[in-house]
Amino acid sequence: MDSATTKPHPRLGPRPLPLHLATEGWLLQMSFAGLTPWSNGSALSRPIHRLAAEHARQSPDTFHRPWHIEIDPAAFLDALTRESKARMDRFLAGVRSYQDHPYVRTRGAPAAIWSKGVAALRDHGGDGPAAVFVPSLINRAYILDLAQDRSILAACAASGVRTFLLDWGEPGTAELKFTIDDYIIGVLIPALEHVKALTGQAPRLVGYCMGGTVCVAPAVLRPDLIAGLGLLAAPWDFHAESAASRAMIAATKPVLDAMIAAQGCASVDLLQALFASLDPTLVGRKFRGFAERSPDSDAARRFVELEDWLNDGIPLAADVARQCLFGWYGENQTLNGTWRVGGLAIDPRRIAVPSLALVPSQDRIVPPASAEALAKLIPNCARLNVDLGHIGMMAGGSAPQLVYEPLAKWLKSLA
Numbered sequence: 001m002d003s004a005t006t007k008p009h010p011r012l013g014p015r016p017l018p019l020h021l022a023t024e025g026w027l028l029q030m031s032f033a034g035l036t037p038w039s040n041g042s043a044l045s046r047p048i049h050r051l052a053a054e055h056a057r058q059s060p061d062t063f064h065r066p067w068h069i070e071i072d073p074a075a076f077l078d079a080l081t082r083e084s085k086a087r088m089d090r091f092l093a094g095v096r097s098y099q100d101h102p103y104v105r106t107r108g109a110p111a112a113i114w115s116k117g118v119a120a121l122r123d124h125g126g127d128g129p130a131a132v133f134v135p136s137l138i139n140r141a142y143i144l145d146l147a148q149d150r151s152i153l154a155a156c157a158a159s160g161v162r163t164f165l166l167d168w169g170e171p172g173t174a175e176l177k178f179t180i181d182d183y184i185i186g187v188l189i190p191a192l193e194h195v196k197a198l199t200g201q202a203p204r205l206v207g208y209c210m211g212g213t214v215c216v217a218p219a220v221l222r223p224d225l226i227a228g229l230g231l232l233a234a235p236w237d238f239h240a241e242s243a244a245s246r247a248m249i250a251a252t253k254p255v256l257d258a259m260i261a262a263q264g265c266a267s268v269d270l271l272q273a274l275f276a277s278l279d280p281t282l283v284g285r286k287f288r289g290f291a292e293r294s295p296d297s298d299a300a301r302r303f304v305e306l307e308d309w310l311n312d313g314i315p316l317a318a319d320v321a322r323q324c325l326f327g328w329y330g331e332n333q334t335l336n337g338t339w340r341v342g343g344l345a346i347d348p349r350r351i352a353v354p355s356l357a358l359v360p361s362q363d364r365i366v367p368p369a370s371a372e373a374l375a376k377l378i379p380n381c382a383r384l385n386v387d388l389g390h391i392g393m394m395a396g397g398s399a400p401q402l403v404y405e406p407l408a409k410w411l412k413s414l415a
Contacts, residue, residue, distance in 0.1 A: 013311030016269035094287030118169030126157030130203035134211035141167040155404035206230035236374030241367035266321035268313035348377040355381040365390040
């Protein structure tokens with residue numbers, strides 16, 4: 001599987017690049033603005049100095065002069081200017097190094113054995129019990145098969161699991177009009193029916209991230225099609241540890257809704273901007289660090305390999321985007337029992353098959369408490385906490401030992 005090239009030319013990332021450039025500029029501007037309140041002679045500094053003088057008069061034995069009074073503002077401004085320029089230069093150098101890196105993804109995907117619109121079911125081989133893997137709708141499916149040594153699909157196939165991947169594909173004209181019901185009832189369930197007919201057995205179903213949330217629906221609606229349910233960082237309580245994100249979505253809902261309506265979807269750059277809001281300084285830190293790496297190093301290649309996937313996103317159909325942003329994140333419909341598919345409430349307590357939830361403890365995209373809430377609701381659900389992040393559990397150096405191996409062992413144990 002080394003034929004297809006999937007890296008965009010030229011590289012567009014880190015996406016959306018204008019936002020990340022602006023964020024770095026804003027951070028530097030705020031650093032300079034912070035000089036004003038304490039600089040000697042400024043109007044805003046007078047209350048600080050007046051309070052300090054009063055404190056010194058009342059408690060001469062315990063008073064310590066504020067640190068900023070001891071600093072020469074001119075010298076500090078000069079140092080801040082030099083450091084700010086150096087930080088921006090390192091960031092830009094990292095971005096240029098990434099964009100110019102010679103790495104090209106050549107790991108292709110198996111041909112489709114079944115398709116529905118742009119969605120494709122791919123057979124990744126292996127002998128033994130069948131398992132269907134389902135990724136998120138907003139990222140390319142190849143995160144599950146990133147490289148030979150970081151592929152949960154290859155690992156499961158090699159361990160004795162007949163491994164299938166449901167690749168949602170990039171929405172076409174028809175898919176841009178889809179609801180979440182269309183994806184579940186019109187694509188996922190028929191794919192499971194095909195695998196059951198092909199192999200003569202109900203497959204295990206494994207969902208990653210949003211794919212895990214989606215997989216709960218067929219586990220409730222069509223238990224005859226599923227022999228076991230694996231959940232990899234699957235969010236369910238969308239209000240867990242997310243007060244700031246909820247407030248942002250609530251405040252910007254009219255703007256977000258207008259953007260989705262105007263574009264007919266949630267664009268890749270819009271989705272990337274929302275993810276960036278979880279940690280606005282992350283991209284700057286990553287690319288300043290990348291600037292220090294040798295482009296020829298294995299670490300640099302792995303960085304580019306993963307970064308290409310991050311920037312190779314998929315737009316989300318308008319109705320599905322509204323469901324995710326306003327129904328799940330806004331109203332927490334999954335946890336409160338009001339999320340319906342095909343008119344039926346999706347209640348995890350009705351899942352009867354053996355289940356396993358892998359919860360990454362360092363996850364900043366799906367807080368551990370969000371994934372744990374789903375595991376607690378499902379009867380007969382084992383839980384495994386792994387010391388990894390959201391993407392690290394798929395593509396990190398320790399993912400094969402901490403995630404691939406225990407998942408494959410569990411999938412085979414259901415035979």
